[in-house]
Amino acid sequence: xxxxxxxxxxxxxxxxTLRLTDIELELVMKKAAAAGLSRSEYIRKSLLGGKIMxxxxxxxxxxxxxxxxxxxxxxxxxxxxxxxxxxxxxxxGGLRSQAVTAELERALDAIVxxxxxxxxxxxxxxxxxxxxxx
Numbered sequence: 174x175x176x177x178x179x180x181x182x183x184x185x186x187x188x189x190t191l192r193l194t195d196i197e198l199e200l201v202m203k204k205a206a207a208a209g210l211s212r213s214e215y216i217r218k219s220l221l222g223g224k225i226m227x228x229x230x231x232x233x234x235x236x237x238x239x240x241x242x243x244x245x246x247x248x249x250x251x252x253x254x255x256x257x258x259x260x261x262x263x264x265x266g267g268l269r270s271q272a273v274t275a276e277l278e279r280a281l282d283a284i285v286x287x288x289x290x291x292x293x294x295x296x297x298x299x300x301x302x303x304x305x306x307x
Contacts, residue, residue: 191216238294245287252287255280 205215207227218225259277
């Protein structure tokens, strides 16, 4: 089955010729590839002031980070189990005792702390760099 045709106003029917040096062309091609765009789409967005999102893959090995992520995964699994047990307790008509309320508050505090830790680690991986152009 053939793909549907674009609406007339969405077709890019006008051609603009642009001369670049070898270095400029290479730079445009690298930036387009980093943004996951075709060369034409990258140039079009650049000219029209569109937001170009550049992504970076982390390919280096981080054994310390891997171990830390295992700990976080284990912690999140335990927290999920605790919260499920609390929810089951409440849903089956269980009373809200001080002990259950304290456990729920502890679990929620641990979740918030885990979010802070993960955000910190992600910032360290990416070097807190802004990865997009405006």
